Amino acid sequence: MKTVFYPGCTLKSAAGYQESIEAVLEALEISLPEVEDWTCCGATAYFSLDEMAALVLPARVMAIAEEMGAQQVVTPCNACYATLRKARAILADEEELKSRVNQALAVGNKLYRGRVQVRHLLDFFMEPQVRQVWKTRIRRPLDHLSLAPYYGCQYTRPQTNGEDHPERPRTLDLFLEELGARVVDFTAKTYCCGAAQMVTHEEACLPLVKRILLNARQKGAQAVVAICPLCQFNLEVPQAKLDMGSMPVVYFTQLLGLAMGMDERVLGLKKLLVPFKVALHSGVPTKTPDFVG
Amino acid sequence: MEARGLLKELLEMPGGDQILKCIQCGTCTGSCPMAQAMDYGPRRLFAMAKGGDFHEVFKANTYWICASCYFCTVRCPRGIKITDIMYALKRMAVARGYAPRERSVYIYQAFKETVEEYGRLSEAKMMQKYLKKSPLDAVKNASLGLKLLLKRRMELKVRPVKDPAAFKAMLTKARELAREGEAPAGSSGLCGIKGDIL
Numbered sequence: 001m002k003t004v005f006y007p008g009c010t011l012k013s014a015a016g017y018q019e020s021i022e023a024v025l026e027a028l029e030i031s032l033p034e035v036e037d038w039t040c041c042g043a044t045a046y047f048s049l050d051e052m053a054a055l056v057l058p059a060r061v062m063a064i065a066e067e068m069g070a071q072q073v074v075t076p077c078n079a080c081y082a083t084l085r086k087a088r089a090i091l092a093d094e095e096e097l098k099s100r101v102n103q104a105l106a107v108g109n110k111l112y113r114g115r116v117q118v119r120h121l122l123d124f125f126m127e128p129q130v131r132q133v134w135k136t137r138i139r140r141p142l143d144h145l146s147l148a149p150y151y152g153c154q155y156t157r158p159q160t161n162g163e164d165h166p167e168r169p170r171t172l173d174l175f176l177e178e179l180g181a182r183v184v185d186f187t188a189k190t191y192c193c194g195a196a197q198m199v200t201h202e203e204a205c206l207p208l209v210k211r212i213l214l215n216a217r218q219k220g221a222q223a224v225v226a227i228c229p230l231c232q233f234n235l236e237v238p239q240a241k242l243d244m245g246s247m248p249v250v251y252f253t254q255l256l257g258l259a260m261g262m263d264e265r266v267l268g269l270k271k272l273l274v275p276f277k278v279a280l281h282s283g284v285p286t287k288t289p290d291f292v293g
Numbered sequence: 294m295e296a297r298g299l300l301k302e303l304l305e306m307p308g309g310d311q312i313l314k315c316i317q318c319g320t321c322t323g324s325c326p327m328a329q330a331m332d333y334g335p336r337r338l339f340a341m342a343k344g345g346d347f348h349e350v351f352k353a354n355t356y357w358i359c360a361s362c363y364f365c366t367v368r369c370p371r372g373i374k375i376t377d378i379m380y381a382l383k384r385m386a387v388a389r390g391y392a393p394r395e396r397s398v399y400i401y402q403a404f405k406e407t408v409e410e411y412g413r414l415s416e417a418k419m420m421q422k423y424l425k426k427s428p429l430d431a432v433k434n435a436s437l438g439l440k441l442l443l444k445r446r447m448e449l450k451v452r453p454v455k456d457p458a459a460f461k462a463m464l465t466k467a468r469e470l471a472r473e474g475e476a477p478a479g480s481s482g483l484c485g486i487k488g489d490i491l
Binding site for chain 1: 326327329330358360361362363364366367374376380383384387395396397399400401402404405408412413414415416423427430437440441444445446447448452454455456460462463464466467468470471
């Protein structure tokens with residue numbers, strides 16, 4: 001099955017997500033060509049303001065993926081993932097709407113047929129054939145780490161991947177267990193971080209973030225694991241304002257890279273504002289920051 | 294009566310009549326992470342909409358505060374796609390000139406303007422546009438912006454799509470098509486919220 005990669009706009013500024021994805025894929029010799037000349041998916045902003053454009057934007061991305069002969073487009077961002085799938089579901093249901101979307105796409109010589117599947121990068125890594133490839137490459141199991149898998153909202157809501165529960169998914173738990181880590185029972189795994197409202201309504205979002213991070217700490221996690229650039233940003237960057245010590249927030253692909261024995265620099269771990277040092281001291285008991293009660 | 298007209302309009306949009314299914318159980322508001330920042334929770338907003346009090350509905354910040362977590366949608370015992378109704382309310386409010394002095398409107402507009410211009414989002418460009426409208430936030434976020442720059446997590450350079458003019462033409466066409474008459478027969482109109490009344 002031909003699979004193409006849709007990075008989304010925020011990947012380039014994410015803390016080592018892009019670096020670790022590229023490094024891991026290269027080491028595994030998995031080729032994921034980028035959707036050529038991709039554009040923004042429109043995210044929540046377009047559905048809030050401009051319905052037709054909100055459908056045209058994701059349709060353009062999927063149309064190019066189809067043009068490239070792909071059966072599947074993979075994205076590392078929850079918002080891109082949910083937006084593409086939402087547009088896909090609406091357009092599958094609405095012939096007339098689809099033909100109007102195609103009239104707009106025709107301006108740029110594009111045609112959306114609705115044949116390409118949309119997957120999250122995490123699900124791609126958990127596909128049996130892909131999983132087999134990286135499983136055999138684990139050199140330094142993360143058995144010294146306790147991790148809190150954070151899925152955010154839009155990985156499982158409004159639609160799940162068909163296997164996960166909308167509020168209690170397991171896919172990332174299973175991924176981390178494969179890396180040898182201890183996965184904590186993380187109640188807040190799909191609680192909302194506030195998303196874009198962090199910019200506009202910070203006072204309402206900080207308590208959401210604090211609740212998620214404290215839950216991770218109370219369950220004994222040394223780090224929170226993210227699968228989306230905005231989730232990672234929201235959980236990591238405002239920590240200085242939370243008066244609760246620090247909790248590293250890393251990407252699942254960075255952990256895969258570490259487990260494969262790759263260097264932290266290659267994996268972009270230096271870009272974190274809250275340093276993730278525990279990973280580098282395999283086997284050494286690590287002290288978590290004191291709990292501020 | 295304008296308000297009654299608006300209620301009729303919402304109900305006549307295929308899918309808009311979903312609010313009639315609401316039994317006021319409050320699962321939505323109880324599940325909403327942002328409810329404390331809202332003028333009214335979603336349950337109360339629906340009660341007001343059903344009562345025809347649209348002026349109050351559109352004046353409320355509720356739907357602008359929604360973070361799109363979809364907790365209400367997956368939990369609603371009546372299967373109402375609440376998040377999508379919030380999106381529809383945002384679009385209706387903008388179309389009717391209810392332009393709340395609400396920062397979420399500014400950030401969405403800044404997002405949209407950036408994408409129209411370059412085809413892709415540039416966080417730096419979006420923030421520039423947003424901070425013009427909400428300058429106090431600039432002071433608050435200055436040191437954060439610097440930290441991110443130093444960590445190379447903020448790019449000042451924009452990487453536009455190959456042909457921004459063609460991209461813009463596509464979006465202009467989309468807007469023309471949206472204006473060309475009402476929702477087509479058989480369409481959900483409010484996209485994504487089609488649902489039969491039980």
